[in-house]
Amino acid sequence: MRAVLLLILSLLLPACADADRPAPTVADAYGTLEPFASEAVYFVVTDRFVNGDPSNDQRNQGGERRTFDLPLEPCDGVAGNIGYLGGDFRGIADNLDYIRGMGFSAVWITPVVDNPDEAFTGGETPGCGSILTDRGKTGYHGYWGVNFFEVDEHLPSPGMQFRDLADAMHARDMKLVLDIVGNHGSPGWTMTAPQPKFGKLYDRDGTLIADHQNLPPQQLDPEGNPLHAFYNDTGPVDAKHGSIFDGNLAQLADFDAGNPAVLEYLVDAYSHWIDQGADAFRIDTIAWMPSSFWQAFSERIRAKRPGFFMFGEAFDYDAAKIAVHTLPGNGGVSVLDFPMKQAMDEVFGRKQAGFERLAPTLFLEGGPYANPYELATFYDNHDMPRMDASDEGFIDAHNWLFTARGIPVVYYGSEVGFMRGRAEHAGNRNYFGQARVDAAAESAIHRNLTRIATLRRDTPALQRGLQVNVRLEGESAAFYRVHQHGGDAQAALVLLNKGDAARRIVVDTLVQPGDWRDAFSGETVRIDRRIDLEVPPHGVRVLLRDAPIDAPGLQVALARAMAAPHAQ
Secondary structure, eight states: OHHHHHHHHHHHSOOOOOTTSOOOOOOOBOSOOOGGGGOOEEEEOGGGTOOSOGGGOOTTTTGGGOOBOOBOOOBTTBOOBOSBOOOOHHHHHTTHHHHHHTTOOEEEEOOOEEOOSSOOOSSOOOOTTOSSOOTTOOSTTSOSOSEEEEEOTTSOBTTBOHHHHHHHHHHTTOEEEEEEEOSEEEEOSOOSSOOTTTTEEEOTTSOEEEEOTTOOGGGOOTTTOGGGTTBOOOOOOOGGGSOGGGSOSTTEEEBOTTOHHHHHHHHHHHHHHHHTTOOEEEEETGGGSOHHHHHHHHHHHHHHSTTOEEEEOOOOSOHHHHHGGGSTTTTOOEEBOHHHHHHHHHHHSTTOOOGGGGHHHHOOSSOSSSOGGGSEEOSOOTTSOOOOOOHHHHHHHHHHHTTSSSEEEEETTGGGTTTTTOOGGGTTTOOOOHHHHHHGGGOHHHHHHHHHHHHHHTOHHHHHOEEEEEEEETTEEEEEEEEEETTEEEEEEEEEEOSSSOEEEEEOSSOOOEEEEETTTOOEEEEOSSEEEEEOTTEEEEEEEOSOOOOHHHHHHHHHHHHSTTOO
């Protein structure tokens, strides 16, 4: 508050007539200084992207419990698949130019660790709208780890190991984001008979160190049997009787966060993948382990690699609950922005809510997060139905995602509206393939995504700039992103129209007069006392100013926003 008052007083003082006095100091204005905030992330379920090397498909693996190509009964005419389909490191590496060409600078891949070699015989049968139903499924997704030091045999090829994939990304100035799991291994019980690897855990040398032995958790003996010591003996917890996060997730072998050996194993294993080239982590099911565990984990990882960026998945639409993980002492990591995801689905999907629905999810001042500008923003992923939207809805969503605060994350295939509206077993995770990659440029969604994502990649204000909203209402939005720090100054004025007709957006408050540059055409746009500009249907206009903000009202708004406890 004191800083705001001093700024207001300084604006009211008469200008000094002394032409020789030093130029005034430019006030800092930024959302975050976190380096990873400059990235935009393309999320790939590796097995479902592109089969770059059919020789590693393991098509005969599993025998009677085969693992390759296991289609489900169709859901409204579209069949999901719970077997491996061949996507691998080579398929990603061959298409890095495609991904970077869209404007992405990082690729998040699903876990790479070894998974069981058979289809699971336990659990419940998958259905069109079901989740956590694993009967007949394989570990194609990578989340059923049995050896966290060993790469799964479906992924590498000669000359394309994990390190080679990381090197290929780094050669293109791209980051590799590795999905990691901390709270569970593979399914551990309800099998018709014990199956190889299921419920087991192996160390770096391939030695068995834990085994669920197909026993329900309540029958484990962690104190009496060394092979049970890694696991909790709680079992699934019904929400009516307590927190579901205190028990098992489905039939997955649940690690005991209170056992120091668990922390040592996971730190050692994931340090190995950092040594192999991982640049950041996405933490699966972060809420299923206590914050004290993640604090110890993050401290150990960052002692090895200072500043290492991590973001967690706390699948909850309550900002206060997911924000806990971002705070010092609770892990101090970023999280996926589920509250904004929920709003984006309503604003850009079939419901077509107005832009005002997004405002309360931004938490630009005084919110629960350590820093909202470091959140990973998204509108769907592999664990929920893909966004059900028209082509125009996807275009509008990307125009918001790549201009508003946060680090954008886009799920593979969304650049063409792939499997829109489909749930996990109804096509959400279906195979994309090289043919779709090659044809993507024909899609209006792809063209417009490339346009706005490339602009963000080249525009510091859109990556890290402080956001000041002018209007979020109905079918239009107007806001600033301002980055002033260390001698650099850039402001972006963003105007969005998600309507079917061109719209004039008129603003007469928080106006920065002067010459601005149209970020797409390069033309000079003169702004005087008000903003009065036309935005095309389902369009975006971004004006840039490579100079400090000097409009008094906007300076006050920036100072107030900087005084909020988010800027770091």
